[in-house]
Amino acid sequence: MKYSIGIDIGTTTVKCILFGEGVQVVAEAGREYKTLLPKASWAQQNPEDWWKGVAESIRSILTESRVAPEDIKVISVSSQAPAVLPMTKEGEPLHDALIWMDRRSTKELEILEEKIGTKKVYEITGNRLDTYFTLTELMWFLRNHPDMMKKCHKILQVNGYINYKLTEVFSIDATHASLTQLYDVHNNCWSEELFEAIGGDTKIMPDIYDCMDVIGHVSKKAAEETGLSTKTVVLGGAVDASAAALEVGVYGDGSIAEMTGTSSVVMFGFDGLVTCNELSYLRGVKENTTILFGAMNTAGGSLKWFRDALYGGETPQNDAYPRINKEIEAGAKNPTGLIFLPYMAGERAPIWDPNARGTFMGLNMNTTRAEMLRAVMEGTSFALQDNLDQAIKTGIPIRDFICCGGCSKSDIWLKIKASVIGQEIKIPSVNLGAPGGLGYMNAAFMGEYKTPEDASRAALQIKKIVEPVEEWIPIYKELYQIYLDSYQSLKSQFAVLAQIK
Known part of the structure; x- marks a missing residue:
């Protein structure tokens, strides 16, 4: 019996799955x-927390499954992206990792706007200049920590750090490279022009591996810490969105899905290289494929904030979300009339505003907690519609809409979302997110399928369809316009607030 492991390093959680043959979940x-x-606007994580979570999770699934470590043939790792983690030659982090939510590099963005121009950055990378990407964040390190950066050997992404801990090899996979905004997507190389603009050197970037290339074997040290065998190989891996897209069939023309967790990403699949200024470019798991995506920073993150700040004192965290769903269904059965702008960490697509902030509008003395919770779900659904509108403007048809990820487990949220976008939402039977796509990559590597796409086609089945609530649709159309107008009205105030320390 052959087994594999898929590991996803999300924004809040390590998720580790042991797969048997046929991409069956074993543990x-x-x-x-x-x-x-x-x-x-600053957001960073201690990379040792990721590794601790990975090592503990691997030991847990080995104990639960009683699978012999030498029977685990391959491991793939995906992760949140992009990030900036400077490393010494000896493999020690020099600083916490700046993760995708971080927005501290606004000054660097302004410098690059003046120095090289947004148009040039887009022409080279396929992505608009924004603090979301590695480009401005790496420049922040170079400008603010020059002495530290003299010790920096390589810059790693999140899964690159876990791959290093597993193999002691510095690496970056092709999907992560495409999302750094340091990579020339037309010439398939690191951009000397962009590195010169930020005062850096391309030598600081690790070798690029394709998603299913072998980086190396599990090292002796990693085996001791995790219980794995040194016979197990580690593949290049992928951005979480690329892996999740593979799971739900987004790897070619005409496919569309939303991956919704801490952030929410709506993904459109294309063959070949396709870029769009309103949406972000990401290479698919398969070479010469594109995923255009609209990414919202804090979809599930907004609800998590509410859970921790306003709901956390009365219920265990692992019980909070089911109770939140029940509270909304009982106490806020219809559209609220409230507006929530879900910009808790600035926003990426489609407004690209690092200064934007989370906002409730329309509160009154009768407003209940259930209504505020529902408004959070409504606001994040409006953000999704805003991205779909941008796709429609560029000629992308919106058809079969599949939703996966942690937030797709909430029936009330799915009903709200379907009513806001005005069409049915399909939920796949297998809803593992990024680890599911990693499982398909592993299965293809082991020879169970010819390609990961074949594995995806064989596994993708729809377990349920969520229909819009007809009487909600016209109400949400009105509220959606107020949502759009609200941001435009507050945009200048957000910028002023951002300057107040």
Whole structure:
């Protein structure tokens, strides 16, 4: 019997799944970790927390499954992206990792706008200039920590760090490279022009591996810490969105899905290289494929904030979300008339505003907690519609809409979302997110399928369809317009607030 492991390093949780033949789940485990928020718009994580979560999760699934470590043939790792983690030659982090939520590099963005221009950055990378990407964040390190950066040997992404801990090899996979905004997507190389603009050197970037290339074997040290065998190979891996897209069939023309967790990403699949200024470019798991995506920073993150700040004192965290769903279904059965702007960590697509902030509008003395919770779900659904509108403007048809990820487990949220976008939402039977796509990659590597796409086609089945609530649709159309107008009205105030320390 051959087994494999898929590991996803999300924004809040490590998720580790042991797969048997036929991409069957044998065991799974996960661990939460903290995001450090030292200042407004700053977001960083201790990479050792990721590794601790990975090592504990692997040991947990080995204990639960009683699978012999030498029978685990391959491991793939996906992760949140992009990030910036400077490493010494000896493999020690020099700083916490700046994760995708971080927005501290606004000054660097302004410098690059002046120095090289947004158009040029887009022409080279396929992505608009924004603090979301590695480009401005790496420049922040170079400008603010020059002495530290002299010790920096390589810059790693999140899964790159876990791959290093597993193999002692510095690496970056092709999907992560495409999302750094340091990579020339037309010439398939690191951009000397962009590195010169930020005062860096391309030598600081690790070798690029394709998603299913072998990086190396599990090292002796990693085997001791995890219980794995040194015979197990580790593949290049992928951005979580690329892996999740593979699971739900987004790997070619005409496919569309939403991966919804801490952030929410709506993904459109294309053959070949396709870029769009309103949406972000990401290479698919398969070479010469594109995923255009609209990414919202804090979809599930907004509800998690509410859970921790306003709901956390009365219920265990692992029981909170089911109770939240029941409270909404009982106490806020219809559209609220409230507006929630879900910009808790600035926003990416489609407004691209690092200064934007979370906002409730329309509160009154009769407003209940259930209504505020529902408004959070409504606001994040409006953000999704905003991205779908951008796709429609560029000629992308919106058909079969599949939703996967943690937030797709909430029936009330799915009903709200279907009513906002005005069409049915399909939920797949297998809803593992990124680890599911990793499982398909592993299965293809072991020869069970010819390609990961074949594995995806064989596994993709729809277990349920969520229909819009007809009487909600016209109400949400009105509220959606107010949502759009609200941001435009507050945009300048957000910018002023951001300057107040």
